[in-house]
Amino acid sequence: MEEKKASITAAVIITGLVVVIVVARLSLKLSRAFFLVAGADIALILGVFVCLVIRGRYDRRRKLLEKRLVSEGRELRIEYSFLRKVAGVPIKFRLKELEDATDDFRALLGQGGSASVFKGILSDGTAVAVKRIDGEEHGEKEFRSEVAAIASVQHVNLVRLVGYCCVPRGPRYIVYEFIPNGSLDHWIFPGNGTKNCPEGCLSFDLRYRVAIDVAKALSYMHHDCRSRILHLDLKPENILIDENYRGIVADFGLSKLMGKDESRVITTIRGTKGYLAPEWLLEHGVSEKCDVYSYGMVLLEMIGGQRNVTVIENGSDKSQRKWKYFPKIVRDKLGEGKVIEAVDHRLVEAGGIDERQVKRMVHVALWCIQEKPKLRPSMAHVVEMLEGCVPVEEPPNTQMIVVDLLSIDGEDSDCQLGPKIAAMGLDVECCNIPSSSSSSFAMSMLSGR
Structure with missing residues (x-):
């Protein structure tokens, strides 16, 4: 001009x-x-x-x-x-870049309580998953927890953080690498497919390999980082399957950093029902053993191809409702010497299952879900047991307090649970136990990318 x-x-x-x-x-x-x-x-x-x-x-x-x-x-x-x-340094994106990458956030992959995940393609051709966290206070806490936990770690079985974006008084965005095969729940639970991630069925060998992958990721977080990282929301929805059918741990929105010299930290009850350790429900603080408990529950779901806790309705009468607790079924089948009957029927029909591996997985899972945290193995020991480096001993006969909790109607008094919990050696006051109806759970679900 x-x-x-x-x-x-x-x-x-x-x-x-x-x-x-x-x-x-x-x-x-x-x-x-x-x-x-x-x-x-x-x-x-x-x-x-x-x-x-x-x-x-x-x-x-x-x-x-x-x-x-x-x-x-x-x-x-x-x-x-x-x-x-x-x-591995995360990039600070502009909102316009993410809007262009995701076609104005139209390619929805999954949605949870406070976050939505969209597929995107960056200007350099990199496929990413953009997690949008909504809400003011909760969104800021989840955003900070997730970035602080995953930004500085590098592991082949942990999802890689690409970058982030902060909008003043708006949603927060976290950009991850795109994992093509979605989350584990689509691969182990029948009828759990979606339009973006069709239903599949992992073979037993692949499930066993995914179990080792997840165990290695948790072991790295618990033992090999400068500050221990507690995931605190491990479940099939937060385990992704890559193009080689390897397990990738994702969604660190509820994670907690813990000093090497700390044995446990106090935090509010968050996470997903069915995967929370008893000591967390009893407000005894959390430690890496909470992740071990959640891992054991996930391991059982991988074995059986079904949710650990399911309800059996009997008509419209709620008083006739019954709960099915899969870990108790597995323990009973193990005691009867019929552990193969607890395995996903689709895998049994396909054949080729190594019963020794099934028993090893069941033993490890039952060790991990012991009510007393000190009885649970470390994740490093879990890896050694699954890889066959150390023998797996017969786990003790757990009390399975969850069965008692499920058998109590929500209107009944909590105090009748006291003797049963005290018998476990948890040493708690009877009336301090939160009931399933009064406890608040901050549900967090990150669907498959």
């Missing part, structure tokens, strides 16, 4: 000077005054041409320099982006 303006100005000036020469010639003839005016005008015209030439050279050099700087800047950005990816 400035170049065009300068050219127009020069043309106007030259035209004006030529007009002055013509007028002087007509009015002054060939007098001395005419030659003085003509000489001055010609000098000015030459000066304008010189200025145009100098400005043209300056503009060409400026453009060349700008082009070089832009090229070098692009190379630096590419190199910086490469180094960020290599170092």
